[in-house]
Amino acid sequence: MENPFVRKLERHVRLAPEDRATLVGLARQNIRHVAGRQDIEGPHSDPYHTHLILDGWACRYKQFPDGRRAIVALLLPGDLCDPFAFRRARMDHAIGALTPVTVARITPEQIADAVRGRPAIEEGLWRETLATTAIHREWIASVGRRSAIERLAHLFCELHLRLTWAGLADGTSLPMPVTQPDLADALGQTSVHINRTLKELRSSGLVVLRSRRLTIRDLDGLRERGLFDPAYLLPA
Amino acid sequence: MENPFVRKLERHVRLAPEDRATLVGLARQNIRHVAGRQDIEGPHSDPYHTHLILDGWACRYKQFPDGRRAIVALLLPGDLCDPFAFRRARMDHAIGALTPVTVARITPEQIADAVRGRPAIEEGLWRETLATTAIHREWIASVGRRSAIERLAHLFCELHLRLTWAGLADGTSLPMPVTQPDLADALGQTSVHINRTLKELRSSGLVVLRSRRLTIRDLDGLRERGLFDPAYLLPA
DNA sequence: TGGGTAAACTAACACAGGTTGGCGCGCGGT
DNA sequence: ACCGCGCGCCAACCTGTGTTAGTTTACCCA
Numbered sequence: 001m002e003n004p005f006v007r008k009l010e011r012h013v014r015l016a017p018e019d020r021a022t023l024v025g026l027a028r029q030n031i032r033h034v035a036g037r038q039d040i041e042g043p044h045s046d047p048y049h050t051h052l053i054l055d056g057w058a059c060r061y062k063q064f065p066d067g068r069r070a071i072v073a074l075l076l077p078g079d080l081c082d083p084f085a086f087r088r089a090r091m092d093h094a095i096g097a098l099t100p101v102t103v104a105r106i107t108p109e110q111i112a113d114a115v116r117g118r119p120a121i122e123e124g125l126w127r128e129t130l131a132t133t134a135i136h137r138e139w140i141a142s143v144g145r146r147s148a149i150e151r152l153a154h155l156f157c158e159l160h161l162r163l164t165w166a167g168l169a170d171g172t173s174l175p176m177p178v179t180q181p182d183l184a185d186a187l188g189q190t191s192v193h194i195n196r197t198l199k200e201l202r203s204s205g206l207v208v209l210r211s212r213r214l215t216i217r218d219l220d221g222l223r224e225r226g227l228f229d230p231a232y233l234l235p236a
Numbered sequence: 237m238e239n240p241f242v243r244k245l246e247r248h249v250r251l252a253p254e255d256r257a258t259l260v261g262l263a264r265q266n267i268r269h270v271a272g273r274q275d276i277e278g279p280h281s282d283p284y285h286t287h288l289i290l291d292g293w294a295c296r297y298k299q300f301p302d303g304r305r306a307i308v309a310l311l312l313p314g315d316l317c318d319p320f321a322f323r324r325a326r327m328d329h330a331i332g333a334l335t336p337v338t339v340a341r342i343t344p345e346q347i348a349d350a351v352r353g354r355p356a357i358e359e360g361l362w363r364e365t366l367a368t369t370a371i372h373r374e375w376i377a378s379v380g381r382r383s384a385i386e387r388l389a390h391l392f393c394e395l396h397l398r399l400t401w402a403g404l405a406d407g408t409s410l411p412m413p414v415t416q417p418d419l420a421d422a423l424g425q426t427s428v429h430i431n432r433t434l435k436e437l438r439s440s441g442l443v444v445l446r447s448r449r450l451t452i453r454d455l456d457g458l459r460e461r462g463l464f465d466p467a468y469l470l471p472a
Numbered sequence: 473t474g475g476g477t478a479a480a481c482t483a484a485c486a487c488a489g490g491t492t493g494g495c496g497c498g499c500g501g502t
Numbered sequence: 503a504c505c506g507c508g509c510g511c512c513a514a515c516c517t518g519t520g521t522t523a524g525t526t527t528a529c530c531c532a
Contacts, residue, residue, distance in 0.1 A: 133368075141306035
């Protein structure tokens with residue numbers, strides 16, 4: 001069973017065995033467990049470490065004074081939060097655990113060491129960063145111009161691919177350990193409407209979501225419903 | 237009258253005179269003019285050059301098969317599109333001119349040359365890139381959780397600061413050379429509703445938008461209305 | 473095995489924002 | 503000076519999604 005982090009980087013670059021060993025080393029030190037619903041990094045903190053998600057799901061979110069919450073990114077196992085973030089000090093948002101989460105805390109020095117003399121790793125981290133930006137752009141388009149059902153279908157398609165590449169999906173069935181209010185905050189809707197939309201996706205025979213697991217019944221249909229084009233996720 | 241590009245980088249790092257000269261040099265070669273409503277970079281192109289906006293406004297946008305358009309970023313004078321994008325080949329979106337635009341086309345080699353031996357420039361480009369990501373996150377939060385009037389107020393506040401830092405705002409009055417349908421596509425609404433919202437902002441005495449120029453009548457009020465916290469735009 | 477609790481689910485109603493269609497101004501071109 | 507047309511603007515109507523207020527289900531712990 002291979003490391004999701006290594007698997008994901010290998011989509012972008014060819015890694016030598018020593019590259020792989022270096023990466024696995026990063027993922028073994030400084031392990032920390034965070035309970036579900038707890039912050040991994042507070043909203044105004046001054047982060048020093050980068051976090052590598054080893055297990056569980058987390059999110060970046062912004063919270064408004066009146067309590068409204070916007071989830072601006074989902075962080076899955078193998079995702080690295082801001083490998084180069086040490087260049088910017090103050091957090092303008094927070095990182096929270098959606099489920100119980102295991103992370104490795106990595107220092108800027110460790111990253112610098114891992115990158116030094118290992119161009120493949122640097123290139124891989126770079127491409128991951130660019131892919132993350134592409135996901136941000138797609139989310140803006142989604143929340144701005146997709147309907148409720150398109151948005152949900154699109155998100156499911158994205159997560160299907162991301163989890164597949166991390167080695168965490170079982171063909172067409174994937175873990176989905178988040179609540180409906182979480183999905184609502186990620187898609188800019190209410191949990192009530194997420195529920196309605198889920199029902200519609202189910203009754204159209206596209207997906208089934210049960211006991212924290214999503215099963216895609218009709219992948220092509222789902223992609224069509226969500227106007228999903230995987231181009232934005234693909235490596236160059 | 238100083239270069240907006242140089243001004244913006246100087247918000248992040250201290251530049252030596254030779255740094256400045258290098259940057260000004262980048263902005264002088266390979267000038268290209270693009271008419272309004274034309275693409276600077278097509279939706280599936282394989283870009284080689286980075287574009288530095290010298291004059292006019294542009295945007296990144298995604299277009300759906302049925303014609304819906306989502307503007308996912310606004311590019312103002314002094315903005316550099318993807319300084320490091322040469323690492324990723326295929327465009328998953330397009331870059332279009334909203335007004336007539338003047339750009340400098342910059343090759344990866346030129347960027348590498350400018351960065352070599354000039355750590356301040358590299359650091360500055362980095363921070364600009366991180367700031368861009370922060371803007372993306374804020375837009376996701378905006379479209380996801382802000383109401384129509386909050387969204388528009390927030391965008392105006394953001395543009396006010398960005399243009400001020402580029403040296404293009406006149407105190408509390410700024411150029412706003414985009415149409416209402418453009419604003420609608422940027423904020424995930426319809427132009428009709430943008431118009432309604434604009435009227436509301438006007439009648440509350442917050443802003444006036446006339447002949448492509450926005451005048452902010454009550455900056456504090458506008459920021460409050462848009463739940464605007466400039467933290468996400470600030471350098472570390 | 474039951475009781476507490478968080479999440480899933482639903483129905484009824486409310487409203488923000490979308491849709492359609494139309495009017496008129498202002499500006500660029502001839 | 504006139505024409506054309508994109509854009510700003512507006513009104514009436516419509517609908518997708520939000521709101522409120524539950525009931526039901528599933529699961530954890532005593």
